Amino acid sequence: MSISEFRQSSPSRHDEILHLIVQSYIESGEPVSSRIISRRLRRSLSAASVRNVMADLYEQGFLSQPHTSAGRVPTAKAYRTYVQSLARAKILNSEFERLREELRRLGSLEARVERSSHLLTEITSGIGIAVAIPALAQSLDRIELVELADRRVLVVLITRDGMVRNRVVVLEDGFAQDDLISIRNYLNRNFAGWPLPSIHTELKRRLEQESAAYDAILRRLTVLYAKGLLDVGFSPEIHLEGASNLVGLDLHLTRERMRELFRALEEKKKILHLLDRFLVEVDGEVAVQVGLGDAHPSMGELSLIGLAIPLAGGLSAKIAVLGPMRMNYQRAMTAVRHLGDAIQSIPS
Numbered sequence: 031m032s033i034s035e036f037r038q039s040s041p042s043r044h045d046e047i048l049h050l051i052v053q054s055y056i057e058s059g060e061p062v063s064s065r066i067i068s069r070r071l072r073r074s075l076s077a078a079s080v081r082n083v084m085a086d087l088y089e090q091g092f093l094s095q096p097h098t099s100a101g102r103v104p105t106a107k108a109y110r111t112y113v114q115s116l117a118r119a120k121i122l123n124s125e126f127e128r129l130r131e132e133l134r135r136l137g138s139l140e141a142r143v144e145r146s147s148h149l150l151t152e153i154t155s156g157i158g159i160a161v162a163i164p165a166l167a168q169s170l171d172r173i174e175l176v177e178l179a180d181r182r183v184l185v186v187l188i189t190r191d192g193m194v195r196n197r198v199v200v201l202e203d204g205f206a207q208d209d210l211i212s213i214r215n216y217l218n219r220n221f222a223g224w225p226l227p228s229i230h231t232e233l234k235r236r237l238e239q240e241s242a243a244y245d246a247i248l249r250r251l252t253v254l255y256a257k258g259l260l261d262v263g264f265s266p267e268i269h270l271e272g273a274s275n276l277v278g279l280d281l282h283l284t285r286e287r288m289r290e291l292f293r294a295l296e297e298k299k300k301i302l303h304l305l306d307r308f309l310v311e312v313d314g315e316v317a318v319q320v321g322l323g324d325a326h327p328s329m330g331e332l333s334l335i336g337l338a339i340p341l342a343g344g345l346s347a348k349i350a351v352l353g354p355m356r357m358n359y360q361r362a363m364t365a366v367r368h369l370g371d372a373i374q375s376i377p378s
Contacts (some may be wrong), residue, residue, distance in 0.1 A: 043045045045115070046071065047083045047094060052104045056356050061101035106321040109215045109333070109355055113318045116360050125153075125364075130372040139192035144269045144374065146369050150271035153365040156353030157295070159336070161305060163346045164193050168226045172218050175210035175254075183210060185259060190223070191345035199257040205250060212247050213254065230260060250304040268298045279354050282332045287301070291328035300326070305348045309336045314370070316363050320355060331355050337364045337370045347373065 050070050054062045064080040071080070084102055087093045090113065093102040104112070129149060133142045143162040150158030174186040181204035186196045205213075205263075221229045233255060242248040273295050276288075283291065294300050304326075308319040316337050323330030334351025349369055351362040 031238075043075075044083055044086065045196055046334065047080060048108060049112060049115060051084070051087075051093065051102060055104050056358060059356060061096055062104050063101035066101070085192055101224065101316045104357065106279040109320040109359075110318075111364075113320065116363060126372060127237055127367055133369075133372050134376050138194055139341060139345060139347075140267060141372075142373055143349070144267070144348050146305050146347075146373065147269040149269045149369060150351050150362075150365055151242065151275070154353065154358070154362045155272070155275055155277060155352050156351040156357060156362060157270060157272045159301060159305070159348075159350040159352060160269045161302065161348045162193070163348070164189070164191065164266070168193070170217075170221055170226060170229060172222060173214055175214045177210055183254070185254075187260070189226075190339070191343060197261075199254065199259070201253065201257065207324060213251050218248050219378065226260060233260075236295075240296065244248055266302060268301055270295060270301060275353075282352060283328060283331075286367055287328045291326070294326050294328065305336060305350060308334050309338050309348055314339075314364050316370075318359065318363065333357060333359075335359065335366055337366050339370050339373055341374065350374075 047067055049135065050067050051062045051135070054066055054070070064077045064084055066307070068075060068077040068080045084093060087108070088095065088102060092105060094105050095102055131357070133145060136142050136145055140162050143160045145160075147158040147160040148162070150156070152158075169190040171188045171190045174184075175187070176184040176186070178184055181201045181206065183198055183199045183201060184196060186194065188194050210335040224232075233251075236242060237248060237252050237255060242252065244355070273292065279290075281288070290351070304322070307325060308322075309317045316335060319334045321330055322332050322334060331354060332352060333355050334350055334352050336348060339347045339349065342346060349366060351357075351366060353362065
């Protein structure tokens with residue numbers, strides 16, 4: 031039986047009391063008594079009447095009782111009902127302009143996504159997660175080549191979706207910066223806007239032609255190409271900040287389970303899998319997953335609040351807050367929503 035089925039005689043009373051219990055427990059971390067709820071109710075209701083409602087909620091699995099004489103503690107089921115009521119509430123807009131201005135000062139979408147993990151941690155005191163996901167078909171915007179010491183060349187490759195990747199190539203014989211500028215201009219003039227696989231194919235064809243042996247630019251380009259000039263990986267960039275905020279929280283984990291949790295947070299593939307699995311809301315809605323035990327045994331008392339963000343040029347991003355089940359959901363949902371809006375509102 032759901033909460034809507036057993037509260038038909040007084041639906042708002044059960045809603046209000048459950049909402050207050052969850053809020054009180056989030057604020058204090060202590061089991062909540064009927065007397066506390068009676069004092070916080072906007073309507074006049076005795077502690078005995080509140081106890082009766084709390085007994086109903088307990089029987090239906092929305093509350094637990096850690097000790098015989100203690101108050102009640104909300105379960106994961108209670109948090110889910112509480113979050114549903116927040117999802118329907120109007121989200122305030124007080125921080126949007128501040129966040130937008132801070133992100134606007136950064137030069138690329140990648141930098142804005144990376145900064146988002148720090149901002150989420152700063153606002154919520156949880157773990158901020160941000161992932162920049164490249165488009166499946168990358169197209170070249172431009173390439174930069176910079177001479178370094180010891181016969182090294184810095185290759186900076188920028189694609190049309192705003193992704194930036196760089197690598198250092200070591201040569202047997204160094205190139206002068208003027209030579210690198212000539213190669214850069216040749217590539218940008220001939221291949222800007224081309225998909226990277228097509229550039230590979232066409233460059234290989236040109237460099238294999240007999241005339242390439244007599245063209246100074248192509249001879250030098252052949253050397254760089256052989257060193258993996260365009261072999262710059264574009265896997266998702268995952269940024270995570272604030273894991274230390276879990277230290278000291280009562281997550282009911284053994285020391286070994288806590289070590290497992292921190293090891294899981296260090297594995298980028300597991301974080302990406304977590305986001306892919308739970309951030310499935312459509313139409314730009316903030317997704318909330320209460321309890322992550324199905325994803326990892328040590329995450330049973332954690333919640334994930336996040337958003338998938340489509341961006342220009344095929345790039346996409348995911349931002350999220352990972353924290354204890356007893357977190358400030360309204361604050362986290364507002365932060366995620368505002369950051370998502372801010373990232374999308376800034377022209378690339």
